[in-house]
């Protein structure tokens with residue numbers, strides 16, 4: 001039998017199969033810049049080539065790790081020296097944008113921002129949006145069921161996917177390229193590949209739902225004195241902006257102070273406040289929307305529901321405000337940093353955050369726990385820094401963050417997924433029966449266990 005790399009080269013062409021040393025010239029991921037480890041890196045140009053590659057790997061029991069933009073936060077795309085990496089980077093075509101049906105059909109390797117721009121050029125909106133928009137791929141967004149900053153209004157990736165095409169571990173192509181809003185003909189098979197982190201198949205093409213582009217956007221950053229005010233303002237905006245609220249991103253005061261320290265982002269508001277919120281509303285009637293937004297903000301200030309507010313006067317000012325929320329590189333000056341992505345009910349958040357911070361301080365008095373959240377979606381992110389050297393710190397930090405979650409019915413992952421990083425904690429959020437059913441699905445669709453082996457379950 002030919003060596004597997006020779007067989008892959010013969011089937012896909014030399015240029016589509018990069019050797020281990022060429023692959024090692026790339027970084028492992030956005031978060032880990034060490035050289036990429038792989039037996040080979042495949043760059044298929046079509047679904048047929050993905051199918052051929054997987055058929056060969058399946059026949060040999062060769063493990064395969066799928067790569068999108070490598071921005072995932074849970075080591076879901078981590079490869080080993082004996083795995084084959086399959087990158088979707090060459091499958092990056094936007095095949096069609098249908099302005100009447102408001103759908104886009106794309107290959108899985110399309111960068112999210114490219115899809116957003118292509119939709120905007122046609123007066124449409126693809127509303128899934130996140131800080132990694134310039135690097136992450138639509139296929140990766142599907143595989144992780146990405147959330148981001150607009151979920152409060154437009155939902156997560158799962159709510160945007162109408163159809164998809166995926167290749168199973170043995171090379172079988174499942175084409176479920178539905179363009180319709182309604183289709184109850186049997187099982188909704190696309191759900192098998194959304195949020196399952198590439199463990200059940202490789203997503204190759206996707207049909208997503210678009211919206212009409214808003215013609216008005218009103219934004220503000222506000223400072224608040226208490227978490228009660230954060231939730232009261234959220235309710236007020238949902239009541240008074242007629243469904244226009246599209247982002248409500250909360251930053252705890254310590255996070256804001258850290259990312260606005262000298263040399264990083266400029267603070268547009270006093271740095272002494274307890275909470276900050278970046279909020280945005282989108283609509284279709286610029287004058288009326290601006291008047292309503294201003295009135296709501298003025299009332300909130302007059303009633304001291306918010307302590308201070310800044311409204312950007314240009315796109316540059318708007319971008320600078322968003323940088324405070326999205327650019328958290330200042331936190332990464334301290335190493336190590338452990339990033340969390342928990343989900344819980346809004347009413348439990350204040351007590352839960354206090355409990356986690358107390359537990360961490362009791363363990364490591366010099367620790368930091370900076371918090372931000374897509375709180376309208378019940379989603380908080382923690383950046384934990386132990387503040388001292390030590391062994392097993394990640395596990396200890398995990399224990400402090402996850403232990404109080406179970407009692408309040410929270411989830412260890414709101415949007416990042418499980419990958420390898422959180423696999424050992426899956427039982428905090430899923431029952432034994434649920435995990436057993438996941439394993440049945442995995443064995444059925446990938447009997448050799450070649451796809452993203454060791455990830456999720």
Ligand SMILES: Cc1cc2nc3c(=O)[nH]c(=O)nc-3n(C[C@H](O)[C@H](O)[C@H](O)COP(=O)(O)OP(=O)(O)OC[C@H]3O[C@@H](n4cnc5c(N)ncnc54)[C@H](O)[C@@H]3O)c2cc1C
Nearest residue numbers: 068069070071072076131137139140141143147148198203
């Ligand atoms: C600055 C920053 C901000 C972020 N903000 C958010 C946020 O607000 N919300 C959020 O949800 N996430 C966020 N993320 C995480 C990340 O961007 C998302 O998880 C994103 O969806 C990953 O896409 P990717 O193309 O980079 O996937 P990768 O990192 O390449 O892969 C992620 C997982 O999906 C699998 N995969 C990738 N492509 C495919 C495919 N075609 N078929 C099958 N499996 C595949 C991989 O094997 C891996 O398991 C952020 C990341 C960064 C760096």
